[in-house]
Amino acid sequence: MTGLLSIPSDTLARAGVAYVHYLSFMVCFGALVLERRILKPSPDRREAIAMVITDVVYGIAALALLVSGILRVVHYAQPTPFYTENPLFWWKVGLYLSVGALSLYPTITYILWAIPLRKGELPQVSDALARRLGWIINIEIAGFALIPFLATLMARGVGLPAA
Ligand code: HEM
Numbered sequence: 001m002t003g004l005l006s007i008p009s010d011t012l013a014r015a016g017v018a019y020v021h022y023l024s025f026m027v028c029f030g031a032l033v034l035e036r037r038i039l040k041p042s043p044d045r046r047e048a049i050a051m052v053i054t055d056v057v058y059g060i061a062a063l064a065l066l067v068s069g070i071l072r073v074v075h076y077a078q079p080t081p082f083y084t085e086n087p088l089f090w091w092k093v094g095l096y097l098s099v100g101a102l103s104l105y106p107t108i109t110y111i112l113w114a115i116p117l118r119k120g121e122l123p124q125v126s127d128a129l130a131r132r133l134g135w136i137i138n139i140e141i142a143g144f145a146l147i148p149f150l151a152t153l154m155a156r157g158v159g160l161p162a163a
Pocket of ligand 1: 021025065066068069070072073077078083092093096143144145147148151152153154155156
């Protein structure tokens with residue numbers, strides 16, 4: 001079957017899923033960098049809300065990244081064992097999950113900020129909390145920069161056991 005501009009629709013679907021994977025990766029990275037830039041002790045209302053929004057955008061993009069990644073493994077790229085039999089793939093998944101686990105701390109912190117913000121009050125952000133959040137986001141950004149390297153190796157079959 002052919003679709004847009006007589007490109008086979010299966011090719012379009014593969015390209016579309018790959019595009020969502022790249023786009024969500026870029027949005028995740030951008031949101032994290034922005035969140036890191038905005039982060040500071042004793043933020044005003046606008047800054048606190050901007051941090052919460054960057055974290056929500058990051059969370060949605062991270063979910064799209066995961067879903068598009070899983071779709072590529074099960075259908076829209078190479079046959080599934082090409083990935084699941086490659087330890088580099090599992091390193092990639094592990095790194096993604098570790099970054100995701102690290103994100104829980106900032107996310108829970110921001111969810112708790114919603115309470116004072118809704119009452120028109122400001123969240124209490126000490127120097128120590130801002131520094132801790134800053135370090136966590138730095139590590140997340142480094143993780144996000146490293147994952148594509150594993151992805152590019154994995155996509156070329158590096159790490160696969162010899163047939
Ligand atoms: C658990 C989550 C993820 C899964 C299951 C997954 C899965 C995949 C799959 C199956 C491919 C296709 C490889 C091919 O073309 O043969 C791929 C490519 C890619 N992924 Fe992911 N991915 C995940 C998370 C991520 C993350 C977090 C990033 C970036 C930070 C990322 C960046 C990339 C890049 C850059 C490519 C293209 C590699 C290339 O074609 O050279 N992925 N991913």
